[in-house]
Amino acid sequence: MVGSQALPGGGARPTHSGERAVAQEDGATTTPPAVLDGDEVPLTFGAALRQRREALRPTVSLRAMAKEIHFDKSQVSRIENGQLPTPEFAQAVDTYLAAGGALVALADQARARRHPSTQAAQLPAAPNNFVGRDLQLGRLHALLAEATAPGAMAVTVVCLDGPPGVGKTALALRWAHEIQDQFDGVLFANLRGFSAGAPAAPHQVLEELLGGLGISPDQVPADPAVRAGLFRSLLHDQRFLLVLDNAADSQQVRPLLPGMPNCVVLVTSRQRLAGLAIDPGARAVTLNPLDRGEAVTLVGSVIGDQRAAADPAAVAALVQRCAYLPLAVRIAAERVASHPHQTVADLVADLASESDRLELLSAADDDTMAVRAAFSWSYRALEPDAARMFRLLG
Ligand SMILES: Nc1ncnc2c1ncn2[C@@H]1O[C@H](COP(=O)(O)OP(=O)(O)OP(=O)(O)O)[C@@H](O)[C@H]1O
Ligand SMILES: [Mg+2]
Structure with a gap:
């Protein structure tokens, strides 16, 4: 475990060379937060991480730290340069650098800023008096466990299919509510695959999804490929649950899939999405009427x-x-x-x-x-x- 690792050179975890113990009025001491620089301007997570790490040089190099916390060196470097850290990463460096929770707090703040607490709000309420479906919920939880196992290579796509009114949306929402705490955020979109009008075009859906990530309409790129690229890069290294309800077919879904294995996508459709079934991370669950x-x-x-x-x-x-x-x-x-x-x-x-x-x-x-x-x-x-x-x- 990262938290129990000794720093290079053996011995106990050193205190920060740049750390000052500040006496409080009641005589207790506390460590000043790593999040403020000399001018009391809040640092970003990446800057605070680099400052803490460099304060421990030469004992702690970027390479040595990456090795000890079991993250890729280039990933650590990207995060020091501004990429949003995952909660796991923040916890690992916080423990390793003895930051006392300051780095974790900064990462939480950064995530909240990037995703202004709208993710949960995007998820419609699950139906009241939901009944049964224990078997199917068990299967979905098992798929989630597979998806989160170390070494997962592809984004997990679970396709829930079944006839009209069989309860696909109800089950999808129920499951999403049960697991949403395990994610940095949850996005929901109705693809209107079988509604009165035409199915939603993927680039329209991307605009909605980008809105859920805090991107205002005037910031959404017009070019569909650039739009899809922005969506993927915002989700890069973040753990998101994406619920795509009522898909018409695989072609409608494919441009909406995040690129990284840390995300889980749950699609509902009245049709089996055969085109997606060939994707390595895709799983199908067919819903029958209630027993x-x-x-x-x-x-x-x-x-x-x-x-x-x-x-x-x-x-x-x-x-x-x-x-x-x-x-x-x-x-x-x-x-x-x-x-x-x-x-x-x-x-x-x-x-x-x-x-x-x-x-x-x-x-x-x-x-x-x-x-x-x-x-x-x-x-x-x-x-x-x-x-x-x-x-x-x-
Ligand atoms: N397990 C359940 N417990 C209680 N109510 C349910 C359950 N499953 C479905 N329902 C109710 O049945 C109705 C139809 O369910 P739902 O909308 O999920 O069907 P659907 O398969 O998504 O249909 P469609 O293909 O039209 O989108 C809803 O009112 C929903 O609340
Ligand atoms: Mg439905």
């Missing part, structure tokens, strides 16, 4: 567990009618919730006759039929889900 237990839990969370438990057979029939598709289950459950004085069994009988009527009229597949029936049955067409389903069904 029966999960669908029943979802109904309970919308209509109340007590009401659901009062007629389990009716609830089971309800979720089956909805083909266990979360979108259909949620809409049907909301209809039940809005009729507190009718029994669940009566309401399910109602839904069943609606489904039968539609089945006579349409040759749609099970999922589409489930959504169509739940929608047509719902009187609450202004609910956001119902409105979206309306678009979905054309």
